[in-house]
Amino acid sequence: MSATQPAPTVQLASPYASVVVGTDFTPCSAVAVSQAARIAAFSGAPLHVVHVIDTTVVAELETALSAYQQSIREVLTKDAEKAWGDFAAKIPGAADLPVDVSINNRIVGILNHARKHKADLLVMGAFGHRRPDVGFGTVATACVRKSMTDVLLIRDTQAGPFKVVVAAVDFSETSARALARAALVAAQDGAELHVLHVFAAPWHRLHYRAPEPMAPPHLQKQYRDALERRLGDSVGPIAEAHKGLRVRPVCYDYAGHRSGIVEYAKSVSADLIALGTRGRTNLRDILLGSTAEKALDESPCSVLAVKPEGFHHPLAAGEEPRLYGVRPQF
Numbered sequence: 001m002s003a004t005q006p007a008p009t010v011q012l013a014s015p016y017a018s019v020v021v022g023t024d025f026t027p028c029s030a031v032a033v034s035q036a037a038r039i040a041a042f043s044g045a046p047l048h049v050v051h052v053i054d055t056t057v058v059a060e061l062e063t064a065l066s067a068y069q070q071s072i073r074e075v076l077t078k079d080a081e082k083a084w085g086d087f088a089a090k091i092p093g094a095a096d097l098p099v100d101v102s103i104n105n106r107i108v109g110i111l112n113h114a115r116k117h118k119a120d121l122l123v124m125g126a127f128g129h130r131r132p133d134v135g136f137g138t139v140a141t142a143c144v145r146k147s148m149t150d151v152l153l154i155r156d157t158q159a160g161p162f163k164v165v166v167a168a169v170d171f172s173e174t175s176a177r178a179l180a181r182a183a184l185v186a187a188q189d190g191a192e193l194h195v196l197h198v199f200a201a202p203w204h205r206l207h208y209r210a211p212e213p214m215a216p217p218h219l220q221k222q223y224r225d226a227l228e229r230r231l232g233d234s235v236g237p238i239a240e241a242h243k244g245l246r247v248r249p250v251c252y253d254y255a256g257h258r259s260g261i262v263e264y265a266k267s268v269s270a271d272l273i274a275l276g277t278r279g280r281t282n283l284r285d286i287l288l289g290s291t292a293e294k295a296l297d298e299s300p301c302s303v304l305a306v307k308p309e310g311f312h313h314p315l316a317a318g319e320e321p322r323l324y325g326v327r328p329q330f
Contacts, residue, residue: 016043016150020119022050022110022143023099025087028125028156035154036123037093038161042188048117049088049099051080052109077101107142111316114149123152126302136303141296144277144305148316150181151305158271158302161189166270168261168291169197169234174276178306179238182274185304187242194268195238195249197231198260227251261291262298274304277311 021036023029033049040047053076061072084099102109114122127137136144136153144151167182169175179195186193203220231249239247254260265273277292295303 016040016045016121018048018117018119019043019045019121019123020048020050020110020114020117021123022052022113022125023084023087024051024125025083026125028127028154030087030091030125031156031158032123032125032154033088033094034091035152035158036121037091037097039121039123039152039185041093045121046117047097048113048119049084049094049097050110050113051084051099051101052106052113053077053080053101053103054106055104058103073103076103106139107146108315110139110143111146112318114147115316115318120149121152122147122149123154126153126155136296136299144296146313146315148307148311148313150307153296153303153305155271155300155302162186162191162272162302163189164194164268164270165189165191165272165274166194166196166261166265166268168273168275168295169195169231170276170291171197171230171234172276172278174278174306174308176234176276177309178274178276178304179234181304181306182272183238183242183245183247185272185274187245191272192246192248193238194264194270195231195235195247196252196261196264197227197250198252198254198264199227200255200260201253224251224253259294259298261295262300265299265301270301272302272304273299274306276306276308278308 016039019036019040021033023033036047039045058073058076061076080101081099084101088094088097088099100113102113104112110122110124113119122143124140124143126140140153144153162185165182165186167175167179169179183193185191201220201223228249228251231251235247235249239245250264252260252264254263261273261275264270273295275292275295292305296305
């Protein structure tokens with residue numbers, strides 16, 4: 001897309017109408033529940049808490065225990081409900097919330113609950129018992145790929161409001177949605193909002209033997225100026241809608257384009273990256289788009305992944321997914 005094409009109309013975000021948060025009773029999911037409670041409160045949305053007991057765990061217990069033990073599932077469900085009561089008592093805004101407990105594949109169970117409650121935001125901890133320095137756990141990442149609604153992945157280090165929010169903009173309709181949602185969070189939290197457009201300038205894509213950029217300096221300046229004007233057009237309605245919001249538009253020339261979002265976020269100590277996903281279909285799955293995949297793989301901070309309008313995934317929709325007559329793995 002050229003630097004001179006008009007940006008899509010920015011759709012200002014409405015508060016989320018229904019929020020679902022997944023918990024596995026780990027410290028990371030405690031932070032996720034706390035953040036979900038904050039967002040649901042300022043959005044005026046109901047918050048639904050979900051705990052999924054993995055089917056394989058139940059099957060192994062049923063196999064190992066006596067055939068006379070007829071109530072494994074009931075016992076596990078009651079234990080989970082009691083664990084939630086103890087767990088929630090320590091989380092601000094969570095003590096009075098009920099928990100939905102189900103036995104299922106964890107990904108399917110979480111997506112089922114999102115569909116049941118007509119959620120437009122799913123919140124999850126970045127990982128459960130696994131603590132990588134960057135990236136997210138397999139269940140969290142799979143839910144981002146398959147969810148038909150926005151997904152917020154929370155780091156366990158994210159205590160309290162966000163302070164620096166980076167909204168990645170590529171001038172698509174979906175990135176405009178991500179920007180609007182990022183602005184809503186930043187305005188509520190009093191955070192600084194960096195509206196980031198990462199570009200790999202054409203003069204970087206030269207033969208490795210080229211002694212210098214082929215584009216003269218004045219043309220390079222014209223190119224950047226056009227991008228900055230276009231980015232300003234995207235930022236204008238956001239700044240107008242959220243008076244007093246600290247907004248910093250940034251055009252970031254980064255040759256490794258897909259890693260530029262994460263590198264910029266690190267440079268400003270961001271605690272939230274908001275970006276749109278792109279959704280492409282192939283025989284394997286419905287993917288996020290390479291830039292979003294890179295951010296999920298490398299991000300050291302929380303990520304808000306915003307789905308395209310009308311995005312559909314058969315698993316999240318409760319359909320029976322099949323490829324060539326073989327049921328795919330979750």
